Amino acid sequence: MAAPVAPEAVREVACIGAGVIGGGWAAHFLARGYRVTAWDPAPDAAEKLRRLVDAAWPALTELGLAPGASRDALTVTATLEEAVAGAEFVQESAPEDLELKQDLLARIDAATPPGVVVSSSTSGYGMTEMQQRCATPERLVVGHPFNPPYLIPLVEVVGGERTDPEAVTWASRFFEVAGKSVITMDREVPGFIANRLQEALWREALHMVAEGEATVEQIDASITEGPGLRWPFLGPCLTFHLAGGEGGMAHMLDHFGPSLKSPWTRLEAPELTTELRDRMVQGCEETADGRSIAELVADRDRAVIAVLRAVRAVRGGDA
Ligand SMILES: NC(=O)C1=CN([C@@H]2O[C@H](COP(=O)(O)OP(=O)(O)OC[C@H]3O[C@@H](n4cnc5c(N)ncnc54)[C@H](O)[C@@H]3O)[C@@H](O)[C@H]2O)C=CC1
Numbered sequence: 001m002a003a004p005v006a007p008e009a010v011r012e013v014a015c016i017g018a019g020v021i022g023g024g025w026a027a028h029f030l031a032r033g034y035r036v037t038a039w040d041p042a043p044d045a046a047e048k049l050r051r052l053v054d055a056a057w058p059a060l061t062e063l064g065l066a067p068g069a070s071r072d073a074l075t076v077t078a079t080l081e082e083a084v085a086g087a088e089f090v091q092e093s094a095p096e097d098l099e100l101k102q103d104l105l106a107r108i109d110a111a112t113p114p115g116v117v118v119s120s121s122t123s124g125y126g127m128t129e130m131q132q133r134c135a136t137p138e139r140l141v142v143g144h145p146f147n148p149p150y151l152i153p154l155v156e157v158v159g160g161e162r163t164d165p166e167a168v169t170w171a172s173r174f175f176e177v178a179g180k181s182v183i184t185m186d187r188e189v190p191g192f193i194a195n196r197l198q199e200a201l202w203r204e205a206l207h208m209v210a211e212g213e214a215t216v217e218q219i220d221a222s223i224t225e226g227p228g229l230r231w232p233f234l235g236p237c238l239t240f241h242l243a244g245g246e247g248g249m250a251h252m253l254d255h256f257g258p259s260l261k262s263p264w265t266r267l268e269a270p271e272l273t274t275e276l277r278d279r280m281v282q283g284c285e286e287t288a289d290g291r292s293i294a295e296l297v298a299d300r301d302r303a304v305i306a307v308l309r310a311v312r313a314v315r316g317g318d319a
């Protein structure tokens with residue numbers, strides 16, 4: 001791989017695809033003081049992107065902008081080629097469709113200056129399958145973010161079979177410099193780490209709604225009023241370490257281990273029937289109780305900031 005600029009020296013970032021996640025990435029990079037070029041083929045993309053950045057800016061301002069950070073540093077270009085021409089890092093956030101990503105990453109690879117690392121926001125495809133049509137696949141990595149990327153710190157970074165390990169190291173360092181928490185994986189796992197865990201929970205939730213065992217509202221409350229309150233600080237493993245009392249994880253496994261075999265989980269994906277889809281949509285509308293998506297986003301942002309501050313105060317880090 002041609003030598004990229006040092007991760008610390010990057011100033012120009014390109015965001016390809018500017019929906020929920022590409023727009024969230026753009027907001028994050030702008031707040032960290034980068035110049036951002038964005039491209040998205042949708043006719044109303046520029047307007048939507050600026051609306052998303054404007055909606056995120058109060059939360060980002062409250063968290064603290066980097067010196068010189070400005071929304072004016074955003075340029076929306078008419079073509080992909082213009083967006084990546086001067087980029088020192090590229091983040092792709094197009095729809096989760098393997099064919100589309102294979103073609104798009106090949107186009108990005110062809111238009112991006114040599115040595116510049118290209119990262120995909122994919123939620124679960126492996127880079128090995130996505131990089132197949134690229135001329136210089138060695139610079140392609142997955143950088144899987146969490147919604148919204150401007151507030152949730154985690155990025156999971158992993159390469160494919162044809163990725164140069166140097167590109168993975170470079171991307172992990174770049175994301176750290178850009179203010180993210182990075183998990184670097186040394187092997188490809190479908191769904192990476194966090195989505196593999198989230199999908200297990202999500203499948204069980206869909207089974208319970210499909211079978212009429214729980215409502216959408218009960219499922220959400222079971223997490224927000226229950227285990228979800230512990231997870232920002234401890235994660236599922238240390239949470240259960242404490243479930244064993246003074247005996248910790250050893251006692252917890254000896255005591256509850258046999259129940260792993262009890263029929264608590266189903267894990268096979270349920271059929272996503274029209275009925276289940278409609279029940280989920282209606283349940284979410286009832287749970288939202290008249291709050292618009294924009295209101296929910298603003299409330300979520302305030303809540304995430306409060307949680308980040310509380311956890312970091314206990315850990316002794318910066319919020
Ligand atoms: N929504 C989420 O919670 C998360 C999504 N992701 C991943 O981020 C990626 C984007 O997802 P979202 O932002 O949610 O989708 P989205 O539907 O909000 O945005 C996708 C954008 O890509 C644009 N687009 C369509 N065709 C394109 C093309 N050929 N080239 C470039 N852009 C194109 C669309 O106009 C749209 O603005 C996916 O790979 C997804 O798996 C990752 C983490 C979380």
Ligand SMILES: C[N+](C)(C)CC(=O)CC(=O)[O-]
Pocket residue numbers: 122123145146147195198
């Ligand atoms: C729904 N999703 C699978 C696209 C979610 C993610 O990939 C990560 C997140 O933000 O939870």
